[in-house]
Amino acid sequence: MDRRRTDKNDEASAQGRPTLKTLAFMTGLGVTTVSRALKDAPEIGAETRRRVQLVAKQIGYRPNRAGIRLRTGRTNVISLVLNTDREIMSFVSDIIYGVSEVLAETPYHLIVTPYSRSQDPMEPIRYLVETGSADGVIISRTQPNDPRARYMLEHGMPFATHGRTDMGLVHPYHDFDNHAFASAAVRRLASMGRRRLALLSPPPGLTYYSHTLDGFADALSEVGASEIPFNTVSIDHTIEQIRMRTAQVMRRDVRPDGFVSSAAAATLAIVAGIEDAGLKLGRDVDVVSKQSSDLLHLFRRELLVVNENFRLAGSELARSVLGLIGGAAPGSLQSLVVAGDVQSFSPPVPV
C-alpha cells in the first residue's frame, strides 16, 4: 500500500536539516503522527512507531529546540547562577562539571548566568523568571532568609540551592554539614592539646556561617577550650587581608594555638600570616582547613584537612532540579553531606 504524498510539500526532503515535515514526507505520514510516534504516544501503531523512529535515526533527525520552546514554553535549560567576584575558584569549576555530568544524559543544556558584586543578586533571578529562559535554576551563596528562593517559590520556578535556607519553606537543596566540620575540627585540635582556637568563618549572611559558628561553639564548650575572636575577616576577604590580620593576631600575647579555616585559599593566607609572625605551623599552632581538591598537604604537610566535594554537590543539585521539574516532592530532594574525618598528612605510596 503505497501512499506517497503528492502535496506541495514534496521539497521537504531537499532542505538542510531534517524536520518533522521531512520525516512526514519520507514516511508518507502526517507531521502529527510523526511527532507522536517519536515520543511513544499510545495511539500510534507499533509498526508505524518503529518505522518512524528508524527513519529518524537514519537521517539523524534532531528536534528543533526553538520550535519546542516556542510551542511548549519548555527551554530544556538549567541555569547556574554564579557570583562573578566571590565564588571560590575550584567551586566554579567543580560544580559546573558536576552539573554537566548529570545533564549530559538528558536533553538539558547548562547555561551560566553570572552576576557581579555590584549587582543586585535578585537581578539575574528576575531575568530568568520573567523571560522564562530556564526550566530550572541552581543558586549558591544561600542565605537563611533568601529573597531569591522566596521569589522563585512564589513564581513557580523550580530551583535548588547550594546550602540551606531557614525560612520555613521547603525546597530542594544540597549542603555540606558545616556544623559537623567545625565541631570535628575543634575536637581534633583539642585532642592535640590546643586550647585557644580561632575560626576563619564563611561570610556572615550566608546560612552556613551560623552552622559553622554553632559547630565551633558547641565543640568548644564540649572540650572546654576557648575562642580567640577572629571575626573581622572571613573567607570572602582577600588573601592579603587575611594574611595581615592573622599576623596581627599571632603577634599578641594571648594568641591562638589553633585555627579552623573554612576555605583552602584562605588557609594559605593564614599559614603565611602565622609565618610572618615568626611562628611555626605544627609547633606553635595547628590549622584544620576545608579543601575541595587535595592540594593543602602539598603546601604544608602539618595541615589538617577535611574534604568537601563540590563536584558531588553539582551532581546532586542538578539531580534535584531535574527531579523537581519531573514532579518529585521538594522535600525528597534535599541532601546533606556529612563531613568526613579530619585527615593529617600521609606520605604517598611509591608505585
Added chain:
Amino acid sequence: MDRRRTDKNDEASAQGRPTLKTLAFMTGLGVTTVSRALKDAPEIGAETRRRVQLVAKQIGYRPNRAGIRLRTGRTNVISLVLNTDREIMSFVSDIIYGVSEVLAETPYHLIVTPYSRSQDPMEPIRYLVETGSADGVIISRTQPNDPRARYMLEHGMPFATHGRTDMGLVHPYHDFDNHAFASAAVRRLASMGRRRLALLSPPPGLTYYSHTLDGFADALSEVGASEIPFNTVSIDHTIEQIRMRTAQVMRRDVRPDGFVSSAAAATLAIVAGIEDAGLKLGRDVDVVSKQSSDLLHLFRRELLVVNENFRLAGSELARSVLGLIGGAAPGSLQSLVVAGDVQSFSPPVPV
C-alpha cells in the same frame, strides 16, 4: 485621530508576558511596525518610534528568544566547549568570568558544553554545528592541526580558539606567548647560575607544547645551559605522578638545578618532589612557574612566577567571536599576550 483597533485580538493585553502583539494593541499599531520601531528601522516615523519604545520600556517588554531563534536562526548563544577532566581548575573559573563579562553587555548567553576524556572532542562540536545551537563557539586545548577548527571553518560556524593552530587557516584566536615565557624562565634561571634545566611541559599534542619547547630550547642554547630530560610527564599528569617523577630525577647524580613549569598546580608537585628527595628550593634548585592566580608565593616564597591572565583570555575570546559574528575579518581578531616579567617574591606592604 483615534485608530483603536476592534479586532478579535483585543485580549492581547490580558496575557502574562507582553509580546509584540501586546505592544501593537497598546499602541494601536501593527506588530510589524512595532517590531521595526523597536530596532530603529529607517522607515518608521520618529514619533512612532519613540512612542513604541516608551511603552515597551514601561511594560517591560522582552523579546521572546524562542521566537527570534525560530524565525531568524540566530540563537544569541555563545558556547564554551570544555574538557571535563583535563582543564585547569582556575582556567575554567576565570575564563567563564572573562567571557561573561563581555557577554553581559550583549543579548548573548553563555552555555557550557562539556566533553569528557573518554569522548571524541569532535562530538560536542558536531552537535553544536548540526543542531545550530550556538551562534559562536570558543574552544580550548587547541592543536596545531585541529580537526575542530577545520570542521567549524568548513561549516561556517564562527569560533575562536584559545591557543593557535598551525594549518595555514586563518581564524580568531587568543594566545599567551609561551615561547617568550619559556625563554624568559630559562634566562632567569641562567642568570642565577643554574645550568641544568628541566622543563615540565604542556601535554604534547597541544600547539603551545611546541611553543614552550622551542622557547625553552632557544634560550638554553643562547645562555649555554643544558637540558635534563623530563618529558615523561606533563602538566596533564596527576600531582602524584609529577611528584614521584620529580623525586626520582632529583635523586640522580646529575640532577636539574632549575625547573620551568607550565602550570601552578604542577609546580606544587615539583616542589614536593624536590623536598621528597631531601633537597631545598632556592638553595639546590630554583623553579620558575606560570600561575594564573597569585598563590604560589604564599606556597614557597623562593618560587619565581610568571602570570597568565585567563580572565583576560576569556574576554578576548568572547570579543573575538562576537566580532566574527558581526562580520569582522578573522585575521583582525587574533591576539597574542606577551609574557610579563619573571617575578620573585616581594613581601606584602602593610596597610
Added chain:
DNA sequence: TTGGCAATCTGTAACGTTTCAGTATATTGA
C-alpha cells in the same frame, strides 16, 4: 487635475513544534 513618489504603516506567511478537534477504517455488540 493627474501621475508619481516618498514616507509610513500594514497583513500574511513562515520558521518547527505540539495540541485540538476531528476523520476514516476496522471491530464489536445486538
Added chain:
DNA sequence: TCAATATACTGAAACGTTACAGATTGCCAA
C-alpha cells in the same frame, strides 16, 4: 444489518518573531 466504539491517523491553529509584498497618505511637479 446497523449503530456504537476503538484504533490509527490527519489538518489546522497557535506559540512570537521577522521578511515580504503591498497599502495608504500627503506632497509636489507637470
